[in-house]
Amino acid sequence: MRAALTPERASLGSRTAAGLPARPFRSIELFSGAGGLALGTHAARFQHEILIEWNSEAAHTLRRNVLAGRIGGISDWRVEQGDIRDYDFSDHGQVDLLAGGPPCQPFSIGGRHKGDADRRNMIPEFARVLGQLAPRAFVMENVRGMLRPAFRPYFDYVRRMLARPAVSPRPNETWEEHDRRLLAHHVERGDDLSYDLAFQVLNAADFGVPQIRHRVFVVGIRSDLKRRFTFPTPTHSAAALRSQQIDGTYWARHAMPPPDWSTSPPSTPALALHAPWRTVRDAIHDLPTPTLLDDPGLGQHSFQPGARAYPGHTGSPLDWPAKTLKAGDHGVPGGENMLRHADGSVRYFSVREAARLQTFPDGWMIEGPWSEAMRQIGNAVPVSLAQAVATSVADVLSHD
Numbered sequence: 001m002r003a004a005l006t007p008e009r010a011s012l013g014s015r016t017a018a019g020l021p022a023r024p025f026r027s028i029e030l031f032s033g034a035g036g037l038a039l040g041t042h043a044a045r046f047q048h049e050i051l052i053e054w055n056s057e058a059a060h061t062l063r064r065n066v067l068a069g070r071i072g073g074i075s076d077w078r079v080e081q082g083d084i085r086d087y088d089f090s091d092h093g094q095v096d097l098l099a100g101g102p103p104c105q106p107f108s109i110g111g112r113h114k115g116d117a118d119r120r121n122m123i124p125e126f127a128r129v130l131g132q133l134a135p136r137a138f139v140m141e142n143v144r145g146m147l148r149p150a151f152r153p154y155f156d157y158v159r160r161m162l163a164r165p166a167v168s169p170r171p172n173e174t175w176e177e178h179d180r181r182l183l184a185h186h187v188e189r190g191d192d193l194s195y196d197l198a199f200q201v202l203n204a205a206d207f208g209v210p211q212i213r214h215r216v217f218v219v220g221i222r223s224d225l226k227r228r229f230t231f232p233t234p235t236h237s238a239a240a241l242r243s244q245q246i247d248g249t250y251w252a253r254h255a256m257p258p259p260d261w262s263t264s265p266p267s268t269p270a271l272a273l274h275a276p277w278r279t280v281r282d283a284i285h286d287l288p289t290p291t292l293l294d295d296p297g298l299g300q301h302s303f304q305p306g307a308r309a310y311p312g313h314t315g316s317p318l319d320w321p322a323k324t325l326k327a328g329d330h331g332v333p334g335g336e337n338m339l340r341h342a343d344g345s346v347r348y349f350s351v352r353e354a355a356r357l358q359t360f361p362d363g364w365m366i367e368g369p370w371s372e373a374m375r376q377i378g379n380a381v382p383v384s385l386a387q388a389v390a391t392s393v394a395d396v397l398s399h400d
Contacts, residue, residue, distance in 0.1 A: 005050060005080070021354045025397060028083055028092075028133065030100035030126060033378035034061050034366055036139065036358055040386020041075060044394045050079045052087065058376050060367040070363035084125045089132040096397055098133055099390075101141040101381055102126050105316050123158055124169065131165035134193050136225060137393050140218045141381050147173045147216060150220055157182075159197055162220055164194040167231050177276070195220030198229050204383060206234035209382040210278035211322040211357045217389055227396050232388045240272035241279070245319070250276065254285060280339065283356045290350040299364070300351035307338050307348045315340030324358045325349075327378030337374060344381035351377070359384040 027046040028037050030182045032053040042048065053059045059081035066077045080087075095349070102122040123140075130138055146155045157179040161167075167185050169178045185192075204213040221229050244250040246266045251258040287301060294302040309315060315338035316322040324338045336345045337354065349357065351366055351373045359382050360366075366373040 001099045002086055004088045004091055017043050020186040025096035025394060026094075026137075027097040027099060028129075030091075030098070030129060031102050031122065032079075033058050033101070033379045035065065035364065036359075036360065036380035036383050037099055037139075037368050038062075038077075039071070039119050039360070039364070039383045039388045040388075041097065041099055041382065041390040042138070043383070043387045044390035046390060046394070047073070049075050049095065050078050050080055052082065052084055054083055055376075056081060056083070057372050061376060062367070064367055065364055066139075068363070068365070071361060072243070080206075084122060084129070087215060092133060093320060095133055095135045096137065097390075097393065098126075098130055098135045098138040101379075123256075124161070126163045127161045128168060130162060130195075130220075131168060131193065135223070136222050136397055137229075138195065138218075138220045141215055141236075141386075141387060142217045142224045144214045145301075147201065148233055159199065159218065162218060163195050163197050164192065165195070180222040187232045194223040196223050196228070198231065200231045202231070202389070203234075204272075204382045204385040205230070205238075205277045205321045206236055206238050207382075207388045208278055208384045209321070209357075209359050210276070210280055210283040211382065213382060213385075215381070215385070219389065219393060221393075221396055227399060229392065229396050230285075232392045235275055235388075236277050237272070237274040238277050241320075242266075243272045243274035246275050250279075250319075252280060277321050278314055280322050280357065283322075287353060287356075290347075290353075296354055297367060300355070300373065301353070302350060302370075304350065307346045309338070309340070309344075309346045313338075315346040318342070324377045325354055325357060325374075327375040349374075354378075358382045363400060371392075 024045040024047040027041060027048050029048055029051045032038055033055070036047055038051055042126070045102060051062055051063060059079055062077070062079045062210065065071060068073055069075060098287070102125070111271060154175065157175055160179060160182045164182055164185060167182055169175075177208070197218060199216060199218040201214055201216050204211055204215070219229050221227050238299040248258045255261065287298065288295065290301050290303040292299065292303050313336070317340050323336050338348055339353075340346050352362070352369060354374060354377045355366060356362075357366065358377055358380050360380075361383075366376055368376070
């Protein structure tokens with residue numbers, strides 16, 4: 001039996017005289033993890049009524065930061081720890097946005113590749129809640145592995161399921177059977193709850209995140225609103241970073257001598273139309289080298305022993321965006337979460353460094369021991385990327 005979830009605060013449900021939502025926009029988030037997506041959408045004027053997270057340590061992370069009050073405007077966040085399958089939103093009332101990143105492991109290149117057969121596949125649950133809430137918009141994030149040929153038929157089904165969330169699966173119905181009903185329903189009827197969808201793979205580095213991280217975003221705007229969503233355009237580029245490294249601007253910014261280009265002279269820098277990609281050095285240059293004792297002034301910036309390089313896992317260079325931080329199914333993956341120095345030596349990123357590579361603010365504390373904290377960070381949506389997408393959604397919803 002599912003527990004009904006309704007707002008706890010009447011103020012969050014206030015409406016204008018015209019029946020339009022008061023600002024900031026009202027939102028609900030599923031699969032919240034360490035809060036990267038929540039912080040990004042919050043920065044884009046979405047006020048979260050409820051955040052639901054299954055993992056106890058991640059839920060503690062959310063509660064700890066809400067109670068600490070270091071981040072403005074989040075004291076009203078209501079954090080629920082539990083399995084989304086146990087919650088019913090049928091009587092919750094109207095919200096503007098449903099957001100969430102269902103567990104990515106079923107579709108991750110580094111996972112078990114079970115896709116829809118993986119018990120951790122929670123995308124149908126996202127669609128169920130979408131049908132119950134009927135928000136004006138939704139944002140769903142996942143790994144770009146969903147677009148691989150092996151999973152592409154299921155991804156196409158996911159798009160149809162999210163476009164028609166009121167056409168829910170029947171008991172014991174396979175996804176292929178449900179998909180055939182969705183296709184028939186789309187042809188026969190046009191009066192049910194529906195969403196106009198857009199999807200795109202975005203590289204976090206193109207939006208100011210010091211990490212090369214590709215994720216697919218699916219965004220839906222409720223069809224009755226008759227509005228078109230477009231994804232944000234990149235603000236940063238590799239070409240601009242290379243240009244600054246070649247003309248010396250990058251090295252001057254870090255008070256460093258430029259490399260000796262005499263043995264391999266670079267080509268003429270291209271005209272930079274964007275800001276430069278942010279590098280690992282840009283993100284952590286003002287942090288001291290981590291030691292075994294945590295820095296009380298920073299928090300979560302201590303040295304973790306045991307890093308080693310091996311083929312295919314050599315760490316991230318200082319003067320380029322980091323490789324994709326990963327959570328791993330069985331502990332922290334070594335190569336993806338390491339810093340590689342110019343002499344080839346490596347060390348693990350501290351929790352604070354990894355959080356910066358995901359653009360979490362320094363005041364945001366991650367609960368749990370190092371391995372658990374790094375798992376949460378590896379699973380997170382980069383805050384700056386989430387903000388870019390959510391701001392585009394807010395722009396669409398603002399046109400009342």
